[in-house]
Amino acid sequence: MRREIPLAITFVVGMTILMSYFFAGTIPGTAWNLKNLAGDITGWGVLVSAFAVLLASVNLVRIHGAAISRKRKGWYNSGILIATMVAFALVGILRKHNPANTGINDLFQNMFNNVLSPLGAAMFALLAFYIASASYRAFRARSLEASILLAAAVLVMLGRAPIGELMWGQFPVISKWLLDIPNMAGQRAIMIGAAIGGFATSMRILLGLERGHLGGE
Amino acid sequence: MNISGNLWIWFMGLGMLAIFSFIYKENPLYRLFEHIYVGAGAGYAIGINWGNIYDRGWVPLVEKGQYSVIIPIFLGLMLFTRFFKSVAWVSRWSMSFLVGIGTGTAIYGVVNSQLVAQVRATMINVIAKDTAGAILLPKTLNNIFLVVSVLSILLYFFFSVEQKGPVKTGATLGRWVMMVTFGVSFGNVVMGRISLLLGSLEDILGKWLGIL
């Protein structure tokens, strides 16, 4: 039953949602409206997803709490992590329950604008350096296909930068053509293939043939 | 130079510099701000998601008497049983519920918007004409190239037929078109990463140091 009930839940919930796209009215012999039922289920899904987001935070506390209690190397960083987490969580929850309190609102906005947002942006900005290094050291035109890839990349970069347009007026035209025609064809074909694969996988999950989401025993 | 006197801005500037110091060498300052960032992200997620739990769970149940909401609340709480080995199997019910919603929405959405709509958009009249009925050669050539490219890439991924003769020619064309696709993607990735770096540099040089 540990596997059968979850599979049944997946099937019933999935079929209800799927059928609601095709049958708008009331189910004959019942007072149930599939669309309303699907709306309720997706609303419940939003609430369950909110709990799921908290899972990651709980896991972080477990891991870093263990690092602190066992005084592992760098345990003080784990302490700062948990302290920061508690600070943000507390202020966020206080903001929710005191929406008129400008002090708490401003504090939360400042914490977001000057801690979370810029540090997150800086983390992703590091990728620019790695792509520069990769462009120099790794991207080699070793074959015809690699040469086509690099040529397309260079033409797009020249076409999209204002300086490329200054160098030769046709660079933006070529870049636009590459984006609108071959790229679009490639993205569409890959999307069609992925859509067929996604449909097949979703059907397998719905019918209980795919059980990876259940995990091991 | 007009350096900001705001402590928050100073924290922002020093934090961003600490993150960027990683490109020189991994160091304790980078690790400190990395942990601050992870903690901030997790805490922010709790703070914001609490709103969803309160508005969609607590208020309907306690203030509006909508007892059906007990079901998703229980399903949500059941997710946390995965941390206890003896009852971890209980969390499968919640996962199955979410997966069921996901597959139900995905099947319709993917087939309607990504399969049917995209195939329909490929079934174009390849001969492009202007309002006077004259053939527009560049647009016509583009349309032919578009349809042939989509078909050749689909042929490349068609493994049920041995790829030789005309099938191999078509698949080879498909591979070349895909290389252009990946090249365009790479060009956009480079541009995107530089944009991200520029945003951070603007914060450091403008907001903090007041040089811009």
Next chain:
Amino acid sequence: MNIFNKLQNIDRRVIYAILLVVLVIPLLRPIGIPLSVNETTKTIYNIIEDLDPATDVVLLSFDYSPGGSPDVHPQAVVIAEHLMRRGIKWVGVSFWDAGPMYAEQIMKYYEAQGAMYGVDFVNLGYMAGGETAIKNFGDNPRGAFSNDFRGNSIDSLPVMAGINNITDFAYTIDFVSGNPGFQEWVRQVQGPHGIKYGVGIVTVSVPQVMPFLQAGQVQGLLQGLRGAAEYEMLLGSPGAGAAKMDAQSMGHMVIILFILVGNVAFFMDKKKDKK
């Protein structure tokens, strides 16, 4: 070890330093390279220009994270500016948890200039659940939120008067940096309900939008930071986006140079080894 071999094995920190210098100099000393405007940017501009301030309400979805904000937030800022100039009311919603705070940043700026929250704009807040949430909101936008991000009842907000279905929004613009994003919006809202839907997206994901643009599922596209800069030019107010375009140009040129030098060094070194 010949010079080409040395070139190939150059310390990566030299590459990082060159990139930094090339980007910082144009930020400090802008060159003023002219910028042309893409058709996809003009589409969004024209749609907003054709809206009726007396009756039309626009939906802005803030679906980006701090990691994507340097690329996408300037787009949201400039679109909000256009809407405010035209006196068009707008509603903000988010399916990424950072979204509401970016919406608040923009709203607080206009409130400081005299705009009225609830009358000119409203921030519905964040809805967890990704594609499930987008479907739930698309099927019943009024029922999806009981309160907005600031704790006000939805029914008390003048902007939300008359908004009962997703089709009551004259135009929806989605600012996206990943999943859930435009594909989920097309699958669950644009497809089933046939809304007018535009996208502002990170540069990295621009190629993926093209099939939807050609199929008519997406009407209007802002392509990364450049899209924001182009829109600023259309509004006649160069801002954060336009200021970075010179540095963006230099960045592209230096990456192209790295690719060329790296390949020349590789092939010349290979040639020397063969000899």
